[in-house]
Amino acid sequence: MNEKGEGKGTRLATAGRRPEWTGPIVNPAVWRASTVLFETVAELKAAKPEFAQFQYGRNGTPTSWALAEALTEMEPGAGSTRLFPSGAAAVAAALLMVLEAGDELLMVDSAYAPTRMLCDTLLKRYGVTTRYYDPLVGEGIAELIGERTRAIFLESPGSLTFEVQDVPGICAVARKRGIVTLIDNTWATPLLFPAIERGCDISILACTKYIGGHSDVMLGSVTVRPELVKRLDQTVKALGQTAGPDDAWLALRGLRTLQVRLQRHGESALRIAQWLAEQPQVARVLHPALPSCPGHEYWGRDFDGASGLFAFVLKGGDEAARDRLIESLEHFGIGWSWGGFESLATPSDPIGLRTATRWTTEGPAVRLSIGLEDADDLIADLERALARYPSGDVEQRA
Numbered sequence: 530m531n532e533k534g535e536g537k538g539t540r541l542a543t544a545g546r547r548p549e550w551t552g553p554i555v556n557p558a559v560w561r562a563s564t565v566l567f568e569t570v571a572e573l574k575a576a577k578p579e580f581a582q583f584q585y586g587r588n589g590t591p592t593s594w595a596l597a598e599a600l601t602e603m604e605p606g607a608g609s610t611r612l613f614p615s616g617a618a619a620v621a622a623a624l625l626m627v628l629e630a631g632d633e634l635l636m637v638d639s640a641y642a643p644t645r646m647l648c649d650t651l652l653k654r655y656g657v658t659t660r661y662y663d664p665l666v667g668e669g670i671a672e673l674i675g676e677r678t679r680a681i682f683l684e685s686p687g688s689l690t691f692e693v694q695d696v697p698g699i700c701a702v703a704r705k706r707g708i709v710t711l712i713d714n715t716w717a718t719p720l721l722f723p724a725i726e727r728g729c730d731i732s733i734l735a736c737t738k739y740i741g742g743h744s745d746v747m748l749g750s751v752t753v754r755p756e757l758v759k760r761l762d763q764t765v766k767a768l769g770q771t772a773g774p775d776d777a778w779l780a781l782r783g784l785r786t787l788q789v790r791l792q793r794h795g796e797s798a799l800r801i802a803q804w805l806a807e808q809p810q811v812a813r814v815l816h817p818a819l820p821s822c823p824g825h826e827y828w829g830r831d832f833d834g835a836s837g838l839f840a841f842v843l844k845g846g847d848e849a850a851r852d853r854l855i856e857s858l859e860h861f862g863i864g865w866s867w868g869g870f871e872s873l874a875t876p877s878d879p880i881g882l883r884t885a886t887r888w889t890t891e892g893p894a895v896r897l898s899i900g901l902e903d904a905d906d907l908i909a910d911l912e913r914a915l916a917r918y919p920s921g922d923v924e925q926r927a
Contacts, residue, residue, distance in 0.1 A: 537603075537720055538788050545599030545781065550591035559778045560590030578766060580609060592774040596781040600734070600750050603719040605726040608755030611765050612748065612772035616715060616735020617643045619749030621651070623731050624680070626757075626764040627709045630656030632679040637694065638885040639664045639687025641713060645882060661885035665824055667695035671702045678706075683729070684713040685722075686824070689879045689896065690888065691815040691839060693824030696831060700728030709757075715739070715868075719752075720787055721795075721834045730754050738868030739836065742783040742790055746776045790870075790901065794837030797907070798899035804908050805841050810915045812844040812891035837899035838867050840877050843892040846919040851876060851893035854918050860902055860910045867898030872907060874898075 535543075550557045563586035567573040576584040581594045589597075589612075597610040604610075613619040624647065628634060636648055638661040648659035662673055664687055681703050685694035696712065703710045711731040714724045718739050724732040734740060736748035749772075753761050802816040813821060816839035817828040828835070843851060855863060861874035877894040899907065 540602055541599075541720075541785055541788055544602040544784075545595035545597075547591075547595070547598070550595050556782065557591045557595045557778070559774050560592045561774050562586040562590050580611075580762070587769065587771045589771070590774055592781070593772055593777040596777045596784070597750070599781065599784055600719070600736075600740075600752055603723075604732055604752050605723050606754065607725050607732070607752045608758040609761065610750050610752040611761055612736075612750055612777060613770050614749070614772055614776075615747045616713075616733070616737055616749040617647075618770060619733050619735070619751050620644050620713065621647055622764055622768055622770055623711050623733050623751045624648075624652065624682070625768070626751075626760055627680045627711070627731070628652065628657050629679075631677060632656075633658045633660060633675055633677040635659075635670065635673055635678060635681045636661050637664050637682060637684050637687065638662060638883055639690050639692055639879075640682065640684050641688050642882055644682070644684070644713065663886050664690075664692040664694050666699075668698040668702055670699050671706075674702070674706055674708065678708055680709045680711060682711045682713075684716075686716055686817050686822075686828070688713075688716060688838070689840065689877050689882070691817055691822055693817050693822065693828040693832075695824070695827050696722075696724070697728045700730075704728070716836055716838055717832060717834075718787065718791065718836070720791060721836065722832050725752065725754060727831060730757060736780045737866060739787060739791060739794075740784055740868075741776075741780045742786065742869060743779070744866065744869030744871065746779045746783070748772055748776045748780050791834065791836055793901055794868075794899055795835045797901075797904040798837040798839055798897070799835060800904050801897070801899060801907055801911070802839055802841075805911065808912075808915055810844055810918045812842045815840040815842070815894075836868075838896070839899075840894050840896040842890050842894045843918065845892050848876070848878075848893045850919050851895060854914045855895060857914045857917065858910050860907055861897070869898070870901045872898060872900035872902055 565583045578584045578588045600610040601607045700710045710729045712724045712729045714732045715735040732752045734750045802814050806814045818835040855874045861872045877896040
């Protein structure tokens with residue numbers, strides 16, 4: 530419920546639909562603009578590059594403003610949202626907003642690979658030290674905080690290994706120390722995990738995924754608490770980042786059906802995950818809604834459901850056999866990203882992406898993004914592929 534007592538579905542249907550942006554139609558038009566014209570020089574000089582004000586194309590148009598406002602309304606306690614050309618761009622802007630030379634960043638060890646690359650290259654060059662931490666550290670994060678620690682970055686669950694973090698616990702520790710917390714909330718979206726309400730200062734989405742929902746958008750967003758809005762705006766202006774109106778329009782359209790899509794994604798994915806857990810070729814399934822998933826207790830406490838992304842570890846075999854399994858699937862595409870209407874299967878190889886923790890596995894892993902196809906068809910597809918997969922106990926690899 531929001532302050533008006535409206536449910537999530539109502540908010541999704543109505544958020545960002547200001548009459549001055551939509552006029553007499555349901556959706557805002559696609560406003561494409563670089564130059565904005567004024568009647569007088571005085572009006573031109575008076576125009577400020579502020580949210581929802583015409584000034585220059587980079588400041589946005591009603592198309593992008595409508596999406597940004599809608600995303601803000603989905604995060605109880607949020608102050609404002611700004612859009613970026615991709616999820617990775619949103620992560621970069623958010624970190625640059627809160628860090629400067631000499632600062633230390635605590636980064637979750639299960640972070641998205643491009644986020645990790647940003648920390649190990651660009652941030653390092655500009656004098657920011659990154660220390661990686663165990664995603665399951667919880668309130669023990671207090672022991673890792675040093676004099677130069679200025680921010681803690683979370684990703685819950687991790688997009689490869691799916692550990693669920695104690696987000697409220699970590700954020701409570703950070704708030705007592707005056708440290709900013711950021712979360713990549715793409716897996717759950719604010720619909721399933723209202724990150725700011727749970728204690729985070731900054732919530733980041735790759736809107737490319739579930740918000741767009743149709744695999745035809747590159748877009749990211751950063752939503753912040755009210756006290757960080759000015760800082761966010763300064764960063765956006767300095768970086769010159771902007772999102773195209775066509776992508777914003779597609780994402781806004783996708784947002785309206787987010788609830789019904791996520792429900793279908795989640796139900797199908799959980800059913801498939803439970804089926805996979807019973808197969809002799811599968812060593813374990815990494816799905817936050819399963820009790821066997823690390824941090825499952827936090828998922829049960831803090832989340833309002835599960836999305837359609839998870840992974841499973843095969844019992845034995847090698848990467849070549851795993852890759853053949855993926856290639857034999859008929860209803861799963863092979864490609865990066867997730868959150869669209871179509872199901873995807875990709876190799877998952879997190880071993881080289883860990884430094885603070887040790888990832889051990891009984892065999893190679895497969896990550897699945899469950900789309901909107903019939904779950905029975907997807908299970909039959911996986912069953913045919915697994916029937917041809919080598920099985921047997923092997924030593925754990927690290």
